[in-house]
Amino acid sequence: MSRHCPPLNAMGNELSNRYSHGRVAAQNPFATRCTRPGTIPYFFGSSENLATLLDRLDELGGTAQIVGLHGSGKTTLLAMLVSHWKSLDRKIDQHQIRKTDNSTAMLFAGSANWNAETQVVIDSFDLLSRCQRARLLWFAKRRRCGFLIASHRELARVPVLYRTRGSLQTTFRIVQRLLPPTCELIQTSDVAGCFERCNKNVRETLFGLYDMYEQRRR
Amino acid sequence: MDPVVTLTIVDRHRNYTPGETIVFEYTIESLQGNGIQAVEASVLWYTEGKGDEDMVVHYFERGGAESVIGEAFQGACRFETELPKSPLSYEGLIVKIQWCARIRVFLTSGAELHHETPFHLGEVPRPRSRSK
Numbered sequence: 001m002s003r004h005c006p007p008l009n010a011m012g013n014e015l016s017n018r019y020s021h022g023r024v025a026a027q028n029p030f031a032t033r034c035t036r037p038g039t040i041p042y043f044f045g046s047s048e049n050l051a052t053l054l055d056r057l058d059e060l061g062g063t064a065q066i067v068g069l070h071g072s073g074k075t076t077l078l079a080m081l082v083s084h085w086k087s088l089d090r091k092i093d094q095h096q097i098r099k100t101d102n103s104t105a106m107l108f109a110g111s112a113n114w115n116a117e118t119q120v121v122i123d124s125f126d127l128l129s130r131c132q133r134a135r136l137l138w139f140a141k142r143r144r145c146g147f148l149i150a151s152h153r154e155l156a157r158v159p160v161l162y163r164t165r166g167s168l169q170t171t172f173r174i175v176q177r178l179l180p181p182t183c184e185l186i187q188t189s190d191v192a193g194c195f196e197r198c199n200k201n202v203r204e205t206l207f208g209l210y211d212m213y214e215q216r217r218r
Numbered sequence: 219m220d221p222v223v224t225l226t227i228v229d230r231h232r233n234y235t236p237g238e239t240i241v242f243e244y245t246i247e248s249l250q251g252n253g254i255q256a257v258e259a260s261v262l263w264y265t266e267g268k269g270d271e272d273m274v275v276h277y278f279e280r281g282g283a284e285s286v287i288g289e290a291f292q293g294a295c296r297f298e299t300e301l302p303k304s305p306l307s308y309e310g311l312i313v314k315i316q317w318c319a320r321i322r323v324f325l326t327s328g329a330e331l332h333h334e335t336p337f338h339l340g341e342v343p344r345p346r347s348r349s350k
Contacts, residue, residue, distance in 0.1 A: 027314060031266045207268050214311050218346070 028217075029178040030210035035203075037079040040177060043170045050084060053162060060159045062146040063137075065125070067154050068164030071203030074150040075123055077164060081148065082121055091117050093145075097124040104128060111139055118145040125149035166202040168195050174202065175209065185216045222247050223331040225321045233338045234301055240337065241298040244321045253326035257281045259297045260320045263305060263339075267313035276302060306340030 026034050033039070044050075057064055068074045075096075085092055093114065095107045107122065114120060120140055125133065137157065140147035154160060168191075175191050186209060194212065198204035228241040240261070246254070261277040277299035308315040317339045323331040 026266055027309070028266070030268075032268060032271055033266060210268050211311075218344075 028210055028213050029180065029183075030206050030213055034178055035174075035206050037075040038083065040076065040174055042073050042077040042080045042164075043173050048162075050080065053081070054084070057146075057148065057161055060161060062119075062148075063140065063158060064148055064161035065155055065158045066148070066150045066162050066164060067152075067160055068150075069152060069166070069201070071198075071201035071205075072164040072166040073170070073202060074152075074164050077162065078121055078123055078148070078150050085119050090119050092119050092121060094121040095123070097122060097127045099127060104132065107136070108132075111136065114140065114143040114145045116144040118143070120145050120147045122147075122149045124151070126151040126153055126155060166195075166200050166205075168192060168200075171195050171202050171205055174206070178206075185213055221249050221252050221323070221325065221329075221331055223321050223323050223333045225319060225333045225335045227319070227335060227337060228296070230337075233341050236301055236303040236306070236340065239298055239300050240319075241296055242319045242335065243294050243296050244333070245294045246323055246331070252329075255282075255324040255326050257295075257324070258320075258322040260322075261299050261317070262320060263307075263315055263317045265313050266316055267310075269313070301339055306342045307338040308342045309344045311345060 044053075066074050066077055078094075082092055082094055093110050095103060095110070097103050097107070111120075122136075128136070133155065134157075137147070148161070149155075149158065171191055172188070175186065179186060190212060191205070191209065194208040195202075195205045198208055223244060223246045225242055225244040228243050234240055242259070242261075244259070246257075258278070258280045260275050260279075262273060262275045264273040265271050277297075279297060305315050307317055316336060318334045318336040320334045321332070325331070
């Protein structure tokens with residue numbers, strides 16, 4: 001399937017709209033179910049792709065960081081890599097660090113099972129304390145597992161694999177993918193304006209477009 | 219032709235009321251030698267919007283190959299459930315609540331067929347957007 005959101009060709013009759021694989025279509029193509037990491041791919045620049053990224057990760061010995069500002073595509077890129085590794089039946093230990101839950105405790109508990117077959121993936125690694133980060137890095141090195149992290153800022157002692165940047169071009173490509181082909185509710189100028197208002201944060205831009213779409217379709 | 223699963227509501231009408239029994243019918247066609255491992259039927263609601271999404275399963279049944287189906291499965295199957303009092307279908311600006319029935323068919327080849335049929339529970343009016 002080339003598109004994640006199908007044509008919503010009968011807005012007043014959403015009961016009949018569905019994806020080609022049978023799921024009910026979202027009423028708003030910018031809803032989280034259409035835009036969350038894993039549902040849309042990460043769009044690389046012209047000279048890069050998933051294969052070059054994996055090659056570079058190998059060259060770096062399997063331990064690296066993806067760095068980028070909020071809403072620039074770090075989690076989307078991680079989801080793409082995880083999906084690739086899962087297709088190869090690689091053992092994945094994936095964590096999303098949050099300040100408000102027990103994700104850190106879960107991470108340390110899961111680390112007991114790391115081995116050379118494990119690919120560890122940690123999003124928002126910079127939310128951990130310096131001591132926690134050092135401990136996990138040491139542990140991953142000792143267990144010889146793959147260790148890929150995403151961070152909002154560049155962290156010391158971990159080579160940078162990739163820097164994500166939210167660009168207007170990328171945002172256009174995402175919107176083009178999400179919008180039904182015949183939909184005229186959102187124009188190019190809307191995307192550009194929203195992108196500027198959201199300080200080039202792609203995720204916030206998509207949220208803004210959700211609101212805009214919702215206002216205009218009623 | 220690939221295997222196809224379809225799911226319809228028996229005696230469909232626009233809105234269903236809490237406490238009403240809703241009946242679904244599904245068929246699996248064009249199996250062409252594909253074996254069925256299991257069929258899952260569920261009735262659920264989920265939220266749709268900008269934030270995290272919730273999903274709650276109201277009704278669920280799973281049938282294995284030994285109980286419901288086989289390679290030569292041809293006919294239509296039915297399942298039904300009594301709809302709860304809440305949450306009612308809602309199409310808000312920030313969040314929407316969608317009800318649907320879902321069929322998932324797991325084939326012995328590892329492939330999965332999927333079909334959803336939405337319906338409205340209750341008659342909550344659609345909020346009007348603020349004019350700018």
